[in-house]
Amino acid sequence: MVLERLKQMAMHVTGNTPPPHPLDPLSESEIEHAVSVVRKEYPELFFNAVTLWEPRKAEMLAWVADADHTVRPHRVADVVCVGKGSTVYDGLVDLGEEKIVKWEKMEGVQPLITMEDLQFVETIVRKDPKCIEQCGLIGIPAEDMHKVYCDPWTIGYDERFGSGVRLQQALMYYRPHEDDSQYSYPLDFCPIFNADTHEIIHIDVPSIRRPINKAPPNNYHAAAIEAEGGFRTDLKPINISQPEGVSFKVDGRTISWVNWKVHVGFNYKEGIVLSNITFNDKGTERPVFWRLSLAEMVVPYGNPDHPHQRKHAFDLGEYGGGYMTNSLSLGCDCKGAIHYMDAAFVNRAGSPTTIKNAICIHEEDNGILFKHTDFRDDSVTVTRARKLIISHIFTAANYEYCVYWIFHLDGTVQLEIKLTGILNTYAMLPNEDTHGWGTEVYPGVNAHNHQHLFCMRIDPNIDGPSNTIYQVDAMQGAGEVGSAENKHGNAFYAKKTRLETAGGSMCDYDGNTSRTWDMSNENKINPYSKKPATYKLVSREVPPLLPKEGGLVWKRAGFARHAVHVTPYDDDQIHPAGRHVPQTSGEPSAGLPAWIAANPSASIANKDVVLWHTFGLTHFPAPEDFPIMPAEPMTVLLRPRNFFLKNPALDIAPSYSSAPSGKGTYSAKDGLSKLITPGCSNC
Amino acid sequence: MVLERLKQMAMHVTGNTPPPHPLDPLSESEIEHAVSVVRKEYPELFFNAVTLWEPRKAEMLAWVADADHTVRPHRVADVVCVGKGSTVYDGLVDLGEEKIVKWEKMEGVQPLITMEDLQFVETIVRKDPKCIEQCGLIGIPAEDMHKVYCDPWTIGYDERFGSGVRLQQALMYYRPHEDDSQYSYPLDFCPIFNADTHEIIHIDVPSIRRPINKAPPNNYHAAAIEAEGGFRTDLKPINISQPEGVSFKVDGRTISWVNWKVHVGFNYKEGIVLSNITFNDKGTERPVFWRLSLAEMVVPYGNPDHPHQRKHAFDLGEYGGGYMTNSLSLGCDCKGAIHYMDAAFVNRAGSPTTIKNAICIHEEDNGILFKHTDFRDDSVTVTRARKLIISHIFTAANYEYCVYWIFHLDGTVQLEIKLTGILNTYAMLPNEDTHGWGTEVYPGVNAHNHQHLFCMRIDPNIDGPSNTIYQVDAMQGAGEVGSAENKHGNAFYAKKTRLETAGGSMCDYDGNTSRTWDMSNENKINPYSKKPATYKLVSREVPPLLPKEGGLVWKRAGFARHAVHVTPYDDDQIHPAGRHVPQTSGEPSAGLPAWIAANPSASIANKDVVLWHTFGLTHFPAPEDFPIMPAEPMTVLLRPRNFFLKNPALDIAPSYSSAPSGKGTYSAKDGLSKLITPGCSNC
Ligand SMILES: [Co+2]
Ligand SMILES: [Co+2]
Known part of the structure; x- marks a missing residue:
């Protein structure tokens, strides 16, 4: 990395910009470049997408391991064009070689609509x-x-x-x-x-x-609320400021924060893509995840009357979570000290176009990180938490999805999604029977039942790419009450089921066993616990896909049939409902079901694997959700278990720490917080 | 209330303090008073508890409805004394009448340990x-x-x-x-x-x-971390300040914030008790909950070896969530503008003793409340959320429980509990087999599997006390794929099961149907949706009690056998594991099972009812939890559904709002937030 760094410095001195990180999204000039290469051969086509074709993982792993002695992966554009007669073309353009390296007319598929x-x-x-x-x-x-x-x-x-x-x-x-x-x-x-x-x-x-x-x-x-009496005036400001700036560093699109390091990519379908996520464990940069993204989603509506069965938007695959991304605004979408990143895309005519402030990166206070008081003497240590949030918000017609990728001091990675925006609605007559398929949220307005099901693509890299997935269930111990082995009946344990093959990897959620999934490196055993280094997937909002087996949604949204699927890593498997989602019939089901069916006995144990997790919620609307819906959050946690030797956040300075001996008291109390007795007439 | 207010003002002028609200905890002087009354007759006893005996609900409802024309409920102390020979006495002392109105020597029970x-x-x-x-x-x-x-x-x-x-x-x-x-x-x-x-x-x-x-x-x-190299120094301050103070008002112990009003009580067992919670719906103060508290908890450990079966602490009933409460510290436990309340208790000798800053009341920014952008013209409304948090933290030997009662602008009430502190540990030999009942979190340290199961007592008052509980399950619609009624198989709906009797009220959680529970007022129908005014219990961390039926924990912690029990309201039913929990055998099970067994056919439909909700988590320790555990949060939501005519937070001023016409743009952007490009070498 020293040589690489020197190269960058040299370019800075000479006024050249350094080359992009191989996982950086295509810049405006790279998009122009790709378009011009395509245009030479296909001047009549329109552009649906020009996006980074990510370097193959093997190539990237080699480059990451030793950038100085490895050929830098080429910049390649993944191009989708459309032409007259609903024709569709998929191509790859090598920007270094300035040529089209792959070009294919696609039959019977339709790319997303922009x-x-x-x-x-x-x-x-x-x-x-x-x-x-x-x-x-x-x-x-x-x-x-x-x-x-x-x-x-x-x-x-x-x-x-x-x-x-x-x-x-x-x-x-x-x-x-x-x-x-x-x-x-x-x-x-x-x-x-x-x-x-x-x-x-x-x-x-x-x-x-x-x-x-x-x-x-x-x-x-605002005007409507002003006309109805206006806004309340009794809310006092809550000011959040970071006078010394933020605690993270930005090098290109690589963010370093506390012990974390992560590359922030972005593309038109998935939106934010986080790559090469590592945690510095006392000097050792340990790989944790190779790539995380929200890869797909589907929003099936529950009214069986024609043509409402067609309402089951795949907002990422059919419209693009990146394309629909909001340009964010300081103090509105995020508060404090904010670093934004823009997002460059191609338009239909082949020109580059940029969403300013598409990605927000900022820190937030996060309450108590840990605390303990010794009841004997009230000696206490209390340490405050903060989190790093990498977020974007996209508008899918009526709905808004706010996507927050959150890094915690304790090694946890969290994906939080907030749903807001407006309900999709349909007309109803006065006193029309909704048959339970929807709710009259306003006179004459029927908001149909629906689910929001998200598919998170997790490419674990737990101390390296060879990982194994276990289903983990909290189970009662053997032995009935009164038996020698379980006299009082209180035995319980974590039952682990090793997932061996792609075809056998499908798991549903089970709230009754508090089911979780371990992503483990069996080759890396925790010296204390003797258990493999693991990140645990903890997800509690995991409804089943309610549309029935064999029906339209079930066929098209194969990824949503199970809470978890696991596949052997394949560079070309990114989109679990298929590369081109609109107008897929589901016969056969594209994406995940097809990949698994192609080789069901493929081993996934102690291999480079991808875990696909579908979670979300079932939404039965109510008038409270209308005319605009208060944000409803959902969370998925990726938590280190047996990965570290101890709480990895002990290096965070406490607000206050005292010990029983009275020696070594540490105090960094916030001088800004104030005692108040507001409008008190009786205290 | 006018007369009442005048009385208070008069007392203020005359230098007299106004009388406490009938639900205020006993003051130090009231505790002294109660002790002196008891002492006259029982000078040899020690005091285990002197706490407010809450006025009977019927009496309180009458007083709340018309304080001017209703006799003020008496101040009565609920007293527990212990004497030599492990004797236990329960008594009531009427402080107005200065006499013991009830006194009973209790046989075969033990009050909590202080x-x-x-x-x-x-x-x-x-x-x-x-x-x-x-x-x-x-x-x-x-x-x-x-x-x-x-x-x-x-x-x-x-x-x-x-x-x-x-x-x-x-x-x-x-x-x-x-x-x-x-x-x-x-x-x-x-x-x-x-x-x-x-x-x-x-x-x-x-x-x-x-x-x-x-x-x-x-x-x-701190000293230990300093010795190991010290704390990291790269975290920049995140300052939170409220220069104009807070947005809530305090009248005695009644807090008014935005549309919410709530009385904040506190007692030695439950800690915070919230009463008479109302929401001002465009000028009408609508009752929502009569009383909310964390009423009990149990922490069963999963190692069946003797004597570990005895490790199943009822931290509230056996020790007291109030008694164990921390004295909080500005800028450490909470940031911003803080209003604290103290908590007065009796000590063993009968003297009053006070925990300063036992309860913290403050506001926090809460991200986006709602947002929508019109994709046609990018007109946008974005409004920020904040929340009111009423919290306390208690230390139960090794563990810390941080209890946050959170009021949201959208009408939601949230109970968040963060677990931190230290694992309970037991000795183990090198290479000893844990048999899966625990984890070696550090050499020679076995942290046993355990559950943290909390019982939330919800006394709903949804537009009045006559409420009905429904179990609600997300279900597929009838009709197979291809049928006329469900051709594409996409029909789904919310199946509601009305709970009719106490004996039939027990429900388990079902993650597979995203099960929730509605607390509804069937006499108050939403004019739009034609559905009853409801608050929905949404809880996703609901493991079953893992200790087996008939075993020690199952017998003693009857409340934890089901996610939900519903009982007809009874003034004396507060503690779901019984009034005196230590050394109960569970034969018969005290508290909830006994109450229900006494009258299983008692109607709970369209009645004044109490819903008991048990939730929590199953904890399989890992080295990351040691030597101190990063806080792990759990959440229960009480959400308005068909209660309001629309989103009740539309009166919150947006950060920014523009309309398609371009007219009436509203901007209140935060001038403090700043753009930054931290340590950027390449952007
Ligand atoms: Co929805
Ligand atoms: Co625990």
Whole structure:
């Protein structure tokens, strides 16, 4: 690394920028470069994606181990193009060699739809005579078509239209006034849009018609609240400041914080990608995870009436968690001292485009890290925690997903997702029976039951790539009450089941055994506990996929059938619902089920493996979620167990520490905190 | 309330303090008063507890409804005394009438052991010849007995000794140096202490002896870390300040914050008690909960070898979550602007004694409350959340429990418990087989498997006391894939099961259906959703009680057999493992099982009911938990569902809000947050 560092310094002196880290996302100029290479041969195509083709893991591991004596992995662009006639092309462009190294016309698949793709539909719908006719039937005159809006979704899959033509379904809404929330005015019909010809090719019209909602607007923006009496004025500021700056260092896109080091990547589908995560254990940089990302998600809705079965968005694979990412704002999305990173993408025309402040990196106080008081003499040690948060927020039409990757001082990595935004809604008649498939959250507004199921891709690197996954269940000990071995019946233990093959790796969640999964390095035994070095997956919001086996969602979202799947590492297995998700039929199921079916007996024990974890929640809406939903958090923890010799956070200075002898008292009490007796009339 | 207020003002003018709120804990002078009344008749007794006997609920409801025209409930002290011969007396002292209104000698029960009771044991053990002998056998010479320590626990229950004599078991440890953590030096024998005669009456000695551990100390206090190289110096301050003070008001012990109002009580067993919790819904103060507390807990250990079955502490009922409460410290335990409340207790001799700063009340920023961006035009509303936290921390010998009652802007009440402190440990030989009942967390140190099971007592008052509990399960809809009613198999719904009788109210957790429980007022139907006003219990850390049916822990900790029990309201049913927990045999099971068995067919539907919720975690120790454990949080949520007409936090001013029209933009961006590019060499 010394030579590498000298090279960088030299480039700095000469005014050259250093080469990007091999896992850095493509820069704007690299995107331009890739586009120009493609353009030479295919001038007529549009661009769906130009993103980093990550170097093969073997190549990267070698480079990471010894950058000075290893060939630097090439910069390669992964390109998706679309052409007339719903044609799709997958290609790879080697930016160093300036050439296309792979080019393939893809048959029967559709790449994700971009924000640009989405934006076309509303204009077309407003002008389409059949849509105007449908609006008229439910009480919207033709001259009000500018008040008609739509959230265009991929069609998901509709057997009537198949996969050959690129389609969107338009979820229809109305706004009495431009600033009114349209989700209080859902319309009952659903046009189908051909993204190739820019035509409405079909409209799904329900058998029972539902006239446009006459309820007053239900808004949350500032002007609406001001009009209803305004905001409360009794909230005093809570100021968070970091006068000496932050405690992390940034080298390119590698963040060092306390004992952690992590490379922060970003791509259009997964959003944040964390790579080469290590923990400095008293001077030894120990690998922990090779790569972490939110790889896919699906949001199945629970109303069986046609065409609501099509509402099961794969927000990452069908739209892109990166593409939909918000440009963040200081003091709004995050407080304190913030380091932002931008995200560069390609647009349809092939120009680079950048989301400013796409990723937020900051620290937060996190309450008590540990505390103990000796009851004999009140000697006490209390140490405060903080956390490093690497986050982005994406807007998937109505919903917002706030994704927080959190690093803790105690060696824990946490993925927290907050759901906010607005419920997807559908029209209902007064006193219409929801049949339990939804809730009337506002007069005339039916919010359907749904699940939010996320798939976290975990590439463990627990002291190296050879890892083994165990299912761990809390179990009662053998021996009945009264027996010699378990006289009082109090025996219990952690039952570990070693997962041996990909085909046998599927596990469901079991709350009754507090089920967790260990990612262990069996070659690295903790000298104290004699147990393998492990990170434990602790996840408690793990509903099963509720859509039934053999049905549409079950077929398309194979990754969501089980809480855990494990596969042998494969460079090309990143997207558990497949590389191109829109309009997959699920026959056969793409992604994870296909990979496992291809070689079910593949060994996953003491191998380089990937653990795919599906978690989430089942959401039965209520009026409290409307017109905008208070953020609901969900958490997955990756906790070190038998990995360290002791609590790895003992090097964090306490706020206060005293010992029984009275010697060596340490005090770093915060001088800012204040005692108060607010508005006290009687204390 | 006007008259009441005038009275208070008059007293203020005249220099008299106003009368306490009927639910305020007894003050020091009230404790003195109660003691003096008891002393007149029973001068020879010692005091175990003098605490508020809460007014009967019917009386309180009447007073709360109309304080001006209702007789103020009397101040009554609930007294527990102990005398020679392990005698126990329960009494009530009416402080207004200055007399004992109830006095009873209790047979075969033992009240909790106080901190004072605990402190005696170590001194006795160090002088006891048999203990000195046992120490000698494992390598501690008689002259080192000052290095021998013990954590005295109640004996729990041991059939050899029964319930008639007040006993403690001494968990034995050694400290090479006064400041060394004793939990690295557990001793293998266990003396039994008679708290009446102050004698060691028995010593449990294992069949295999384990000499004193020779491993070096494993410490966490400041001097030890300094000696090992010191604390890291790269953490920059994260300052939290509230220059304009806090947003809550304090009137006696009633806290008003945003739309919430709550009375903060405290007693020696439960610690914090929250009463008469209301939410101001656009001018209407709607009752939500009548009383919330952590009512009991049990920590069963999973090693079946004698005498470890006795390790199953009921930390509240056997020691008192209030009695063990820490005196909190500014900037250490909580940051920002803090309002503390003290806690007054009686000591053994009958004098009042106060824990300063027992309860912490403060606000914290809580990230994003809600956010939505319109993808068409990037118009956005983003509003930040904050929370009000009412907390205390108690030290139960080795463990610390940090209890946070959290009120959210969106109407949610959260109970968060953080576990920290030190593992309970036992001696082990080098290479001794733990048989899976524990983990060697440090050489020679066996930390046994255990559960932390908490019982939350929820007295709902959802728009009034007549409430109904439903078990709610996420279920697949009827109809197979391909059927007319469920063609694509995607139907799912919330199945609600109405709990009708106390005897039929026991529910276990089911992670597979994301099971929750609704506390509903069936007489108050949400006009939009047509569903009853509800608070939903959402709890995901709900392991079953692992000790087996019919065994010691199962018998004594009846409350922990199920995730939920529901009982008709009864003023005398506060402690789900019984009023006096130490040395209960569990035959019959005290508390919840007894109450339900007394009238299993008692109706609980549309009645004043109490929901008892047991939650917690199963802890398989690892070296990372030692020598002090990083705080592990657990959360229970009480969420409004169909209670409000809309998101009740729309009155919170956003950080930023813009509308599609561009009109009415609102900006209150935090001017303190700063952009940084820390130590950046390449960005
Ligand atoms: Co939802
Ligand atoms: Co524990």
